[in-house]
Amino acid sequence: MRTLRLDGDLRAAVAFNTSYAEGNSNYHFDRYDKALERFIALNHGHFDGAIRDGEAALGGWTLIPAAGALLVAALTLMGIRPRLNEYR
Numbered sequence: 475m476r477t478l479r480l481d482g483d484l485r486a487a488v489a490f491n492t493s494y495a496e497g498n499s500n501y502h503f504d505r506y507d508k509a510l511e512r513f514i515a516l517n518h519g520h521f522d523g524a525i526r527d528g529e530a531a532l533g534g535w536t537l538i539p540a541a542g543a544l545l546v547a548a549l550t551l552m553g554i555r556p557r558l559n560e561y562r
Contacts, residue, residue: 475490475491475499
């Protein structure tokens with residue numbers, strides 16, 4: 475493109491830079507862009523599959539933090555109650 479412009483052929487330089495004809499600038503960029511879209515779709519598919527597998531593996535673990543919090547609260551009350559009875 476620069477060579478065409480320096481040679482004074484502005485029309486050919488612009489055509490090279492904007493044309494989708496094989497061998498021109500936009501043709502190669504379009505091929506690169508389509509390959510990149512396929513690459514992103516492939517990785518996105520693998521990522522979604524990994525998320526599904528992870529969620530399935532951790533399915534029952536969502537109740538454990540809630541049960542742990544209840545247990546901590548109950549044990550705390552059981553520990554504090556005798557101290558509070560000393561002040562009655």
